[in-house]
Amino acid sequence: MSTAAGTPATIQVDHLTRRFGEHVAVDDISFLVPAGLMTGFVGGNGAGKTTTMRMIMGVLGIHAGQVSWGDRPITTADRRSIGYMPEERGLYPKQKVAQQLVYLAQLKGMDAGSAKRVVEEHLERLGLADRAGDNLEALSLGNQQRVQIIAALMIRPAALILDEPFSGLDPAAVDAMADLLREHTARGVPVLFSSHQLDLVDRLCDRLIILSGGTVRAQGTPDELRGSAPRRHRLGVVGDAGWVRGTPGLHVLDVDGPQAVVELSEDDPAEQQRTLDALLSEGVRRGGVTELTPIIPPLSDIYREATA
Structure with a gap:
């Protein structure tokens, strides 16, 4: 039976390739983001992490290969159900924090009351309840990052694709964010996030994918990777x-x-x-x-x- 759009499912990347002119940014990579597990995407600048995430989300075209949602090719409807945090932040600096989050939640199909309730809950969880009425630009970069995270998490996503979500967060915010992500994986949601913080990836992730030069150099559970060393x-x-x-x-x-x-x-x-x-x-x-x-x-x- 095919997996319905909006239902958590394993994301499967098969032989994905992307070129920019003569440069091969992502070169025939394959991996799984299993349902209910947190997968860390690590690699240096230019390794291909952001390009891969954009192809999964349909933001960039795929030159070869396929992305699957469960047992079938991923669709636009599937992608709408994914909480995506891109490398470039997409919020409005001169709008109030809660106001724009409620608006974004309504764009995803929530009614006004539910949107207000879920936004208030997430602002409280990430320590921003007292900044709900502030313009985004009045917040520190770390707090702006928290708001961007809320925008990805608040829709009860069927999957999460997060590009450097922990960048700029203090230790308390990292812990709060990790707790939120674990709540999503506990209900079967696959989570893929990139990070340069290897100690954090090591602590949080069930699986790791190491990229370099647009290719997968190693992948598996932390124990499997250590066992191969x-x-x-x-x-x-x-x-x-x-x-x-x-x-x-x-x-x-x-x-x-x-x-x-x-x-x-x-x-x-x-x-x-x-x-x-x-x-x-x-x-x-x-x-x-x-x-x-x-x-x-x-x-x-x-x-x-x-x-x-």
Whole structure:
């Protein structure tokens, strides 16, 4: 059965390509934004994030590939049900905050009473209730960002496509925004947002897509991406750890007195475990092991390795 417009559904991007003249901005990329999950879109300037979001939303034409909504190609009606926050902000600086949000909600089909009620609720949630009667231009850039976020969230969207939604927000606003997004994913809404804040993406996202040069370099859950990274351990021994150099199955990345950082060179998990067992036994034989701890790579390390 086909997914109805306005019903949350997985967004599927298949072999999407976009060129600007001779420049290929997005080059044959494929990924999923699963229903009910928060997906982070990370990459440097010019990686293709904004161009991809614009193609999903129909703002830019697609030169090759397809965007699907559930089990069928996405339609204009589907796109109308998506809460979209573009890179360029689209609110009116000389209009009052609540007034224009109510107007935008009515354009999306809400009656006046419902629009007023939902706008007041979101202004309260994001700490802007006392600025409802101010012109947008009187607000700080961070507070203007909050208003733009409300414009995307207040329509009970079937999906959310957000380009740098956390830019300029203080920690309290980030937490409030994250809570709001989680409420939407809890009812099955797929969320795709881009950000340069890798620690924030790491903390919030169920899935990650790493773009560089218009191509997908890595994607998956945080655990899957970490699992694909080289397995590194911190070794602490009694005495000098220099003896680890030349140990079969290891790349020694650093030795500093009794401490060493090593990387397992074998791909097979059983071989990796045998290497660790042998390393531990040799350390005990040489005087004692104080630490043998796996190093959990931060997203920043995974990102650098994927885009190198």
